[in-house]
Amino acid sequence: MELSARQLLILEMIKESGPITSSAIAGRLNLSRAALRSDLAILTSSGLAEAKPKVGYYFTGKNPKMISPALFDDLQVKTIHSPPIVIHGTKSVYEAIVTMFREDVGTIFVVSEEDGLDGVLSRKDLIKAAMGNHNITELPVSVAMTRMPNIIFTTPDETVLNAAKKLLTHQIDALPVVVPLPTASGSVYRVVGRFTKTNLTRLFVQLAEE
Numbered sequence: 001m002e003l004s005a006r007q008l009l010i011l012e013m014i015k016e017s018g019p020i021t022s023s024a025i026a027g028r029l030n031l032s033r034a035a036l037r038s039d040l041a042i043l044t045s046s047g048l049a050e051a052k053p054k055v056g057y058y059f060t061g062k063n064p065k066m067i068s069p070a071l072f073d074d075l076q077v078k079t080i081h082s083p084p085i086v087i088h089g090t091k092s093v094y095e096a097i098v099t100m101f102r103e104d105v106g107t108i109f110v111v112s113e114e115d116g117l118d119g120v121l122s123r124k125d126l127i128k129a130a131m132g133n134h135n136i137t138e139l140p141v142s143v144a145m146t147r148m149p150n151i152i153f154t155t156p157d158e159t160v161l162n163a164a165k166k167l168l169t170h171q172i173d174a175l176p177v178v179v180p181l182p183t184a185s186g187s188v189y190r191v192v193g194r195f196t197k198t199n200l201t202r203l204f205v206q207l208a209e210e
Contacts, residue, residue, distance in 0.1 A: 003046075007039045011059070014049050019056035077163050078156035080203050081177045081193035086111045089118050093129045093136040093144055096121055107174035109191050110145050116181050116188035117153070119145030122173070153178050154195050160203070163195050173197055 003011065006029075013025055022040060026033045040057065043049040047062045085103045087096050089110050100108055100123070110119035121141060129144040130136055154163040154175045166175060177193035 003042070004039070007042060010036070010039055011043060011048060014043070014057045015059045018049075018058035019052065020058075021056040024056070075160045076156065077154050077158050077160060077177055077195050078193070080160060080199045081156070081195045082199060084109055084176065084191045084194045086115075086191055087121075087141060088113065089140065089142050089145075091141055093126060093134075093139045093141055096141045096144075097126050097130065097136070100126065105174075105194075107172075107194070107196075109176050109194070110141055111191060112188075114181070114188070115190050117148060117151065117176055117178055117191050118142070119147050120151050120176065121145045148189075151176065153189065155179065156192065160200070164200055167195075167197060167200075 009029070010025055013028060014020060017024075022033050022036060025040075026036055029036070040049075040051075043057075044051060047060060049057050050060050051057045085099065085105050085108045087099050087108055087110055089112060091099075096108060100106070100121075106123050108121050109117060110121060112118050119142065121144060125144045125146065129139060152166055152170050152172065152175060154166065154177055156177055156179065163175060167173070174194050174196040176189075176191050177195050178189035179192055181188040181190040
């Protein structure tokens with residue numbers, strides 16, 4: 001990750017005049033301290049600078065600790081995805097709610113008798129079904145789920161970066177990780193995992209600690 005022109009200028013000030021306070025840096029740049037907050041946070045999180053209370057910022061002389069974007073060019077979904085939580089389409093909405101809470105997940109996948117992906121159930125889907133005038137112990141999950149082909153999914157070989165973009169673009173918490181399942185009826189996918197925001201958070205923590 002490259003530093004911006006302003007961040008490079010701030011770093012030079014810290015090298016030459018450190019320890020230097022944020023107020024002094026802001027004064028030299030004719031900016032407010034609030035305007036510099038993100039720049040200073042990047043410099044400290046990268047390891048290039050550190051700050052001491054009532055003293056100011058000083059140069060560490062360390063190499064940047066930024067995570068290289070190139071790392072995500074090769075990192076694939078199969079390296080970090082979790083086991084899938086599935087339920088068969090014959091189950092009721094009540095059983096789906098019990099499964100979701102028992103497994104402590106926000107999304108479960110609905111599969112056919114042949115283990116093909118039929119649908120996705122989110123917390124919102126189940127809440128909406130439970131609030132309706134229905135007997136959820138008898139209401140099948142097929143009524144509440146999002147069906148194929150409206151399901152956004154990923155594959156084991158897709159990059160983590162592309163899968164993460166899908167989560168952001170479609171504002172969803174999890175993607176089913178699927179592989180083609182040969183059948184006589186056409187295109188069917190078998191669920192082999194789930195890719196979630198938690199997987200991404202765990203990855204970033206691991207990279208930061210390493």
